[in-house]
Amino acid sequence: MKRYRYSLLAVIFILFIYYPAQAQKLEGRVIEHKLKNGIQVLMLERHEAPVVSFHVLFDVGASDESVGITGIAHMLEHLAFKGTKTIGTTNYEKEKPLLEKLDKIVIQLREERARGEKADPAKIQQLEKEFAETQAEANKYVVTDEFSKILQVNGGVGLNATTSQDSTRYFVSLPANKVELWALLESDRIANLVPREFYSEQDVVLEERRLRTDSSPIGKLFEQFQALAFNAHPYHNPTIGWESDMRNYTREKVEAFYKKYYVPANATIAIVGDINPQEVIELMEKYFGAIPPAPKPPKVVTVEPPQVGEKRIQVELDANPHILIGYHKPDINHPDEAVFDVITSILSEGRTSRFYKNLVEKRIATNVDSFTGFPGDKYPNLFSILATPLTPHTNKEVEEGIYAELEKLKTESVSAEELQKVINNVEASFISSLASNSGLASQLAFFQAITGDWRNLEKHIDRIKAVTPEDIKRVAKQYFIKTNRTVAEIVKREKPQG
Amino acid sequence: MQRVTKHFFILLNILLLFSIASPLQAQSYKDLKFKPLEFKPPPVDRVELANGMILFLAEDHELPIVNISAKIRTGGIYEPADKVGLAELTGIVMRTGGTQSRTPEEINEELEFMASTIETSIEDESGSAGLFTLKKNLDKSLEIFADILMHPAFDKDKVELAKAKALEAIRRRNDSPQGIAQREFQKLIYGKTHPLARTTEVETINNISRDDMVDFHKKYFHPNTILLGITGDFNKAEMIEKIEKVFAGWEKVNVDYPEVPPVDTQVKSTIALFDKDINQANIIIGHLGTKITNPDYPALRILDEILGGGGFTSRLYKKVRNDEGLAYGIYSNFEAGLRDYGTFEVVLQTKTESTREAVDAVIDQIKRLTQTEVSDEELQVAKDQYMNSFVFRFDTRSKIVQRKMLYEYYGLPADFLEKFRDKVLNVTKADVLRVAQQYLHPDNLVIMVVGDRSKIEKDLASLGPVTILSKS
Numbered sequence: 001m002k003r004y005r006y007s008l009l010a011v012i013f014i015l016f017i018y019y020p021a022q023a024q025k026l027e028g029r030v031i032e033h034k035l036k037n038g039i040q041v042l043m044l045e046r047h048e049a050p051v052v053s054f055h056v057l058f059d060v061g062a063s064d065e066s067v068g069i070t071g072i073a074h075m076l077e078h079l080a081f082k083g084t085k086t087i088g089t090t091n092y093e094k095e096k097p098l099l100e101k102l103d104k105i106v107i108q109l110r111e112e113r114a115r116g117e118k119a120d121p122a123k124i125q126q127l128e129k130e131f132a133e134t135q136a137e138a139n140k141y142v143v144t145d146e147f148s149k150i151l152q153v154n155g156g157v158g159l160n161a162t163t164s165q166d167s168t169r170y171f172v173s174l175p176a177n178k179v180e181l182w183a184l185l186e187s188d189r190i191a192n193l194v195p196r197e198f199y200s201e202q203d204v205v206l207e208e209r210r211l212r213t214d215s216s217p218i219g220k221l222f223e224q225f226q227a228l229a230f231n232a233h234p235y236h237n238p239t240i241g242w243e244s245d246m247r248n249y250t251r252e253k254v255e256a257f258y259k260k261y262y263v264p265a266n267a268t269i270a271i272v273g274d275i276n277p278q279e280v281i282e283l284m285e286k287y288f289g290a291i292p293p294a295p296k297p298p299k300v301v302t303v304e305p306p307q308v309g310e311k312r313i314q315v316e317l318d319a320n321p322h323i324l325i326g327y328h329k330p331d332i333n334h335p336d337e338a339v340f341d342v343i344t345s346i347l348s349e350g351r352t353s354r355f356y357k358n359l360v361e362k363r364i365a366t367n368v369d370s371f372t373g374f375p376g377d378k379y380p381n382l383f384s385i386l387a388t389p390l391t392p393h394t395n396k397e398v399e400e401g402i403y404a405e406l407e408k409l410k411t412e413s414v415s416a417e418e419l420q421k422v423i424n425n426v427e428a429s430f431i432s433s434l435a436s437n438s439g440l441a442s443q444l445a446f447f448q449a450i451t452g453d454w455r456n457l458e459k460h461i462d463r464i465k466a467v468t469p470e471d472i473k474r475v476a477k478q479y480f481i482k483t484n485r486t487v488a489e490i491v492k493r494e495k496p497q498g
Numbered sequence: 499m500q501r502v503t504k505h506f507f508i509l510l511n512i513l514l515l516f517s518i519a520s521p522l523q524a525q526s527y528k529d530l531k532f533k534p535l536e537f538k539p540p541p542v543d544r545v546e547l548a549n550g551m552i553l554f555l556a557e558d559h560e561l562p563i564v565n566i567s568a569k570i571r572t573g574g575i576y577e578p579a580d581k582v583g584l585a586e587l588t589g590i591v592m593r594t595g596g597t598q599s600r601t602p603e604e605i606n607e608e609l610e611f612m613a614s615t616i617e618t619s620i621e622d623e624s625g626s627a628g629l630f631t632l633k634k635n636l637d638k639s640l641e642i643f644a645d646i647l648m649h650p651a652f653d654k655d656k657v658e659l660a661k662a663k664a665l666e667a668i669r670r671r672n673d674s675p676q677g678i679a680q681r682e683f684q685k686l687i688y689g690k691t692h693p694l695a696r697t698t699e700v701e702t703i704n705n706i707s708r709d710d711m712v713d714f715h716k717k718y719f720h721p722n723t724i725l726l727g728i729t730g731d732f733n734k735a736e737m738i739e740k741i742e743k744v745f746a747g748w749e750k751v752n753v754d755y756p757e758v759p760p761v762d763t764q765v766k767s768t769i770a771l772f773d774k775d776i777n778q779a780n781i782i783i784g785h786l787g788t789k790i791t792n793p794d795y796p797a798l799r800i801l802d803e804i805l806g807g808g809g810f811t812s813r814l815y816k817k818v819r820n821d822e823g824l825a826y827g828i829y830s831n832f833e834a835g836l837r838d839y840g841t842f843e844v845v846l847q848t849k850t851e852s853t854r855e856a857v858d859a860v861i862d863q864i865k866r867l868t869q870t871e872v873s874d875e876e877l878q879v880a881k882d883q884y885m886n887s888f889v890f891r892f893d894t895r896s897k898i899v900q901r902k903m904l905y906e907y908y909g910l911p912a913d914f915l916e917k918f919r920d921k922v923l924n925v926t927k928a929d930v931l932r933v934a935q936q937y938l939h940p941d942n943l944v945i946m947v948v949g950d951r952s953k954i955e956k957d958l959a960s961l962g963p964v965t966i967l968s969k970s
Contacts, residue, residue, distance in 0.1 A: 023560050048560060049893035050537045081810075086526065144820050148810035150527055153879055155886025159810070175889050177532045184527050203823025207778070211826055211847050215675050215776035318775050319673040351594070351606040363659060366666050390666050421611050428613035428632055431561055435894070 037293040038265035050176035052273030055441035060261035062239040071241015074163040084192035098138035165376035176274040187287035217319035225488035233304040263294035270445040326382035338463035409476035413469040539892040550722025556895040562633040564730035570625030572718035575693040583698035589620030595656040614639040644744035727899040767942040779853040779949035784843035790834040796921035797929040803880040806830030854957035867934040
């Protein structure tokens with residue numbers, strides 16, 4: 001008797017008095033459900049409005065590629081919007097042989113073109129004609145963008161996907177009455193993807209490369225920076241891919257990549273919003289439960305060897321100077337991660353940060369930012385600093401100013417007040433992050449897949465609180481050394497070549 | 499009790515029910531049935547204070563935070579032509595330059611230690627000020643927020659810093675091809691001296707003094723020029739008291755706004771090329787758009803969804819991106835200006851070699867809309883997309899409050915959105931064709947291209963005379 005009464009009281013207490021306080025914690029609110037085939041599902045109820053955000057993360061990214069197929073994880077992400085055996089087509093049985101025929105023509109065409117001067121122009125012309133005809137034939141069965149269209153027509157917003165070095169993520173928000181629609185479409189995509197419209201999409205990703213890298217000074221700077229910083233580890237290669245690899249993708253290679261990595265054991269799904277978790281679990285079992293299990297693919301084994309000397313590159317562009325500095329550091333699960341986060345905050349967060357006060361307010365630079373987790377988080381990566389000098393000051397002066405601040409971290413203890421400020425800001429930004437369904441879904445999926453437990457999202461605050469001034473000195477001394485450093489800078493090329 | 503649950507929602511709109519249905523095999527999305535979506539957006543209170551300040555309040559007790567955003571009746575359109583940049587710089591230095599009783603450093607330290615954020619800015623047609631704070635730091639943060647709005651000190655050193663950064667931005671503005679294309683397109687549409695298109699120059703920045711900023715602030719910042727949107731964990735009555743207290747003594751002042759020249763609606767046709775050594779052409783094609791009050795805007799909105807505003811479902815996305823692989827990003831925006839005319843633009847990037855092909859493809863799509871009615875399916879898709887995503891306009895209190903403020907600022911009725919939605923629902927194929935013929939001008943387009951002149955110029959020349967824009 002007494003026990004029951006106690007529970008009842010406790011329930012009332014939680015619902016009516018402590019609800020606002022509970023909303024600030026994730027522990028106890030996130031519901032975990034793992035399907036038998038290995039798909040990890042995380043759910044969080046928020047009933048502020050009848051909307052739901054969905055986030056599907058595959059534990060595969062550009063770092064899982066090898067030379068020859070760089071960028072293929074990203075290409076696959078694009079093709080995942082092209083439909084399945086039933087979506088995006090009026091008749092897959094008739095479409096399939098045409099898609100296979102196209103692949104054969106393209107292989108012959110590429111072989112002939114690769115002969116360079118010895119290539120037979122008549123043969124190329126004939127193959128191009130065959131290609132155009134077959135493609136037109138195949139396109140008759142295509143229902144363009146049916147997958148995306150269904151979601152948008154049903155009120156989907158924020159429909160998109162991203163590929164990084166570490167993961168590939170698909171996301172959308174829908175009105176709360178459309179959960180089953182999402183489950184049906186998304187499970188079909190995991191099980192039955194058909195990479196149709198392959199060759200026009202190849203042109204699209206090449207266009208994306210021109211946009212993000214070739215004609216973007218900062219994009220080019222970052223590409224050169226990571227390629228220089230990593231000798232052995234696949235973080236060396238750009239996520240979008242090297243252009244020559246991108247021109248030589250085949251459907252066979254994409255499908256092999258898809259079959260290996262888009263397996264249930266590699267998928268984490270986070271659903272946040274106005275949901276009934278029991279109903280969602282039933283739908284997940286119904287639609288995703290039937291996907292056959294497969295082994296989780298192995299992680300990258302290559303380890304970046306210790307750097308033996310400073311690396312530098314001057315990237316000459318029709319653009320004004322920027323400087324980008326990186327130091328090798330461990331992966332996100334290493335105990336020093338929290339120390340780097342505190343350092344980042346002290347150096348460049350806000351107008352009281354050291355870079356702002358000593359470089360921006362002194363009018364040496366317009367911006368100086370620092371960040372961890374480039375090019376990825378899963379494997380050892382770079383602590384990086386990006387700065388923009390303010391004329392007449394040069395990259396060199398900014399660089400010297402940055403090093404002076406890094407040296408200070410090695411020798412002078414950070415004050416208790418400075419540390420407390422970092423903690424206050426980390427706590428506040430955590431609380432404000434809880435107000436967004438899509439933001440939360442993204443964070444939960446990321447921490448679950450990349451750190452092994454969504455709880456690390458919250459535990460990270462405790463780790464930051466535990467960082468001491470001694471930790472900061474130790475980390476600065478250990479990592480911020482010349483032999484561990486890569487520097488890339490944009491140098492203005494006044495006259496275009498040629 | 500503070501938790502809003504589904505039980506309190508009532509039916510918002512039966513039309514949120516999905517409408518396409520046809521028989522097919524089991525397990526098809528077409529077989530799914532959806533419950534109607536029930537939702538009543540949370541209420542917003544509008545309160546006018548004695549000093550003329552207008553508050554929009556919505557309590558939200560999920561998290562212990564408070565967000566305040568001010569919209570101020572001012573803007574870059576009111577700055578003198580020889581001091582372009584004055585409004586923007588005033589907006590920046592209001593926040594960075596301290597107040598009469600607090601140094602810049604004191605403000606930064608105090609706010610950042612509490613993890614509160616205050617930012618101010620002045621755009622073309624309005625000013626903004628925002629405050630984010632944890633509930634426990636509300637009083638202290640609000641006091642600084644009010645101090646910054648009322649008594650900014652425009653510290654000399656921070657004035658110089660802001661000017662130096664503005665000059666650096668001018669130096670760097672031709673680094674980004676997309677930035678060049680947008681800037682030059684606006685100038686071609688509005689004319690390069692019009693307040694909606696003019697840009698800062700070394701000379702105009704050098705003309706700006708600290709006194710100019712002090713005067714600009716003094717002229718436009720008064721309680722009666724401010725709309726304040728407040729959401730978060732507070733009690734309405736207490737919040738009103740707090741606001742009255744922190745702004746106590748600030749008096750109402752009538753402001754004479756300088757006249758802004760109206761947009762010249764004469765249709766202009768130009769082909770312009772900005773030479774840049776890159777392997778991709780950045781293209782904007784379009785002309786003048788419309789005004790939000792135009793009774794044809796609902797039909798134009800549907801037209802735009804079908805052309806290129808509707809993302810994956812639009813014609814431009816299908817034809818230019820998916821069928822031809824000519825672009826990565828492509829969209830259209832038939833913009834309805836809130837004060838004066840917006841612009842109509844189609845934005846895309848394509849490899850240098852396919853510039854002409856892409857331009858032709860876009861013009862062809864614009865032309866088609868003026869020649870033939872859209873299909874029943876296209877019309878239905880555009881409407882469903884608009885209607886079914888309607889709930890996302892209300893899914894946070896801050897979105898609801900922001901919109902109320904926007905309507906108030908531009909003198910639109912409070913139920914503008916609901917009325918607009920009903921009009922969108924009634925748009926017919928004939929309406930779409932009629933507005934296409936009236937408002938699209940495929941023969942009088944502005945075509946702005948940033949790219950490699952040596953390869954592009956001759957391809958564009960057969961469309962008409964090409965103006966070469968030099969690097970400024």
